[in-house]
Amino acid sequence: MKAVSKRMDVRIAAEDLRRRTLARIERPLDRLIYLASTRDYNTGSYYHEGLASRFTEEVASEAMADCHREAFRDLLSSSLENLVQQMEAYIDSTYTSPSAFIAAWRKLEPYRVAVPVETDLLSAEFLFSNLKIALVILEARLNIRPEAVPVAWPHQ
Numbered sequence: 001m002k003a004v005s006k007r008m009d010v011r012i013a014a015e016d017l018r019r020r021t022l023a024r025i026e027r028p029l030d031r032l033i034y035l036a037s038t039r040d041y042n043t044g045s046y047y048h049e050g051l052a053s054r055f056t057e058e059v060a061s062e063a064m065a066d067c068h069r070e071a072f073r074d075l076l077s078s079s080l081e082n083l084v085q086q087m088e089a090y091i092d093s094t095y096t097s098p099s100a101f102i103a104a105w106r107k108l109e110p111y112r113v114a115v116p117v118e119t120d121l122l123s124a125e126f127l128f129s130n131l132k133i134a135l136v137i138l139e140a141r142l143n144i145r146p147e148a149v150p151v152a153w154p155h156q
Contacts, residue, residue: 006059013055013063017048022067028074029086030093035068036114044117068116076127083134084141091138099144102135 025031038046046064047057055063078086091101105111111131115124 009055009059010062010066013051013059014066016054017051017063017067020050021048022071027086027089028071028078029083029090031071032068032075032114033090033111035064035071038064039068039117041113065116069118072116072119072123072127076123078130080130080133080137083130084137087131087134087138098138098142102139102144105131105135 022031022034025034035046038048040047045057046061046068048060048064051060051063054060075083075086091098094101096104109128112124112128115127
């Protein structure tokens, strides 16, 4: 019975998170990155002070994990065109030049750490592939020449 009560609390907390926080973050890509940023990379636990104060840290963490998986599924089901639009809007929100952003995302692939922990490899790789294609499309649309990657020369 206690597990049922906890699961109900997680659902209520997730709805609270959607209504109070995530409603202001309209695009799945932005939600995915936001939720990933609240996760401790050493433990996989999420932390949201406001949610934890209304529920427990454990319930808040599970609610955030649920919302993170939901954002991932939403992004995974986005069309390529929609993904390009989301990425362009995300770039605009970062106040970074599009060319610097694209170069960093190509080289560092920061989206790899943004997926939920339990994501199956095939789904993750599918999203990564689509994000790489979206970067190329966006680069072409913005008429950005790919930045050369510096080559490390051996010391003589």
